[in-house]
Amino acid sequence: MTSTTKTIVITGGTDGMGRALAATYLDRGDTVVVIGRDAAKAATLPRAHFIPADLSLVSENRRVVQEINDRYPVVDALVLCARYFRSSRFVTTEGFEGVFALDYLSRFQLSHGLTAPKVIVNVSGPGVPMGRIHWNDLMLERGYDGVAAQMQAGRANDLLAVAYAARQPAGRTRYVLINPGPVATSFAGQYDPATAAHVAALKKHGRPVHEGIKPIIAPIDAPPTAPLSAFMRFDPINLNGPDFDPGAATRLHDLTHRLLHPQGELTS
Numbered sequence: 001m002t003s004t005t006k007t008i009v010i011t012g013g014t015d016g017m018g019r020a021l022a023a024t025y026l027d028r029g030d031t032v033v034v035i036g037r038d039a040a041k042a043a044t045l046p047r048a049h050f051i052p053a054d055l056s057l058v059s060e061n062r063r064v065v066q067e068i069n070d071r072y073p074v075v076d077a078l079v080l081c082a083r084y085f086r087s088s089r090f091v092t093t094e095g096f097e098g099v100f101a102l103d104y105l106s107r108f109q110l111s112h113g114l115t116a117p118k119v120i121v122n123v124s125g126p127g128v129p130m131g132r133i134h135w136n137d138l139m140l141e142r143g144y145d146g147v148a149a150q151m152q153a154g155r156a157n158d159l160l161a162v163a164y165a166a167r168q169p170a171g172r173t174r175y176v177l178i179n180p181g182p183v184a185t186s187f188a189g190q191y192d193p194a195t196a197a198h199v200a201a202l203k204k205h206g207r208p209v210h211e212g213i214k215p216i217i218a219p220i221d222a223p224p225t226a227p228l229s230a231f232m233r234f235d236p237i238n239l240n241g242p243d244f245d246p247g248a249a250t251r252l253h254d255l256t257h258r259l260l261h262p263q264g265e266l267t268s
Helices: 016-027 058-071 098-113 146-167 193-205 214-221 246-260
Strands: 007-011 031-036 049-052 077-080 119-123 174-179 228-232
Touching: 007 016, 007 098, 016 031, 016 214, 049 058, 058 098, 077 098, 077 214, 098 119, 098 146, 098 246, 119 146, 119 214, 146 174, 146 228, 146 246, 174 214, 214 228
Parallel strands: 007 031, 007 077, 031 049, 077 119, 119 174, 174 228
Antiparallel strands: none
16 A cells, blocks of 8 residues: 555445446555445445445444544545435435435535545535525425425535534645536436436436546545535536525534434534
């Protein structure tokens, strides 16, 4: 192992862009930790360190955080790719709406839980002029819509990044939001017919995966100097807009802590 070898942790690393990223860094000789549910898919990346987990569960994220911190004290990059679309509302065994749990709560726990990763690359949806936080109905119990759930998770990740960057010691961890644009990836999920047709069109016309991962690779290889940055592919996104409002970020951060720690237990 040389001094230039990296340790890369990738959620959703058994499929789509996550898998392509894992293969890229394995080919470079880096240590790659892949977190996912499918051991058979992980077996196609035989040199990866596979951690099986259902990241829609808070308890599983806590276990994963502990394992990574124990086994990999230095993480060069945490790459958050795991997502799963649901046309029909699903509630986890812990009582959280499924898209919110996987696409946001897991990313919150991993971001704040790992010990000082050098860069966190959150592959979400910055720069999309859609979606909002449903402050009075975060679990979308009233009138669930799959696209609305996905868009809410995207906005929540924007605010996660703002709150995270505001709480870190200067120069410790860079937080990068990446929208890779349309990519012909797997689009894991449970789709109604209309949404499935839209996804099929994206797969047909999106960039190939090897092109889609290039904007994700860039900040892993050369983290930005700013504590927080966001990109639509390679183009910087203005962080002064309402999607990145510091007040809303603090509100969501505090609310998320209450959701994750309903008994008010102490956290690090």
